[in-house]
Amino acid sequence: MATFVVEFEYTVDRAGREHLHAAHTDYLRTLTDRGVLLLAGPLQDANGGLLVYAAEDRDRLQDVLDAEPYVVGGIVRDVRVRRWAPGKGTGIAVPRPAAV
Numbered sequence: 001m002a003t004f005v006v007e008f009e010y011t012v013d014r015a016g017r018e019h020l021h022a023a024h025t026d027y028l029r030t031l032t033d034r035g036v037l038l039l040a041g042p043l044q045d046a047n048g049g050l051l052v053y054a055a056e057d058r059d060r061l062q063d064v065l066d067a068e069p070y071v072v073g074g075i076v077r078d079v080r081v082r083r084w085a086p087g088k089g090t091g092i093a094v095p096r097p098a099a100v
Contacts, residue, residue, distance in 0.1 A: 001018040009078040023069035
């Protein structure tokens with residue numbers, strides 16, 4: 001299982017995302033329940049969000065990102081994906097459920 005850090009940059013402010021926010025939240029909750037989404041939240045110094053995913057590979061992650069309501073809704077300007085190898089911190093000791 002690989003870990004990926006994903007940064008979204010939005011084309012609209014928070015108010016402009018409101019019409020898709022419930023679908024986005026529901027989607028993230030589903031991914032969390034499946035063990036795919038490990039962490040997520042808005043960036044405080046930019047118009048974007050940071051998400052950490054567990055996926056078999058980059059192709060499987062892309063399927064997850066392509067179904068994201070903010071992406072489908074056309075309000076994500078840029079998506080930056082980086083494979084990450086976390087090795088330190090309290091989150092390392094927490095077992096992760098199986099992912100996609």
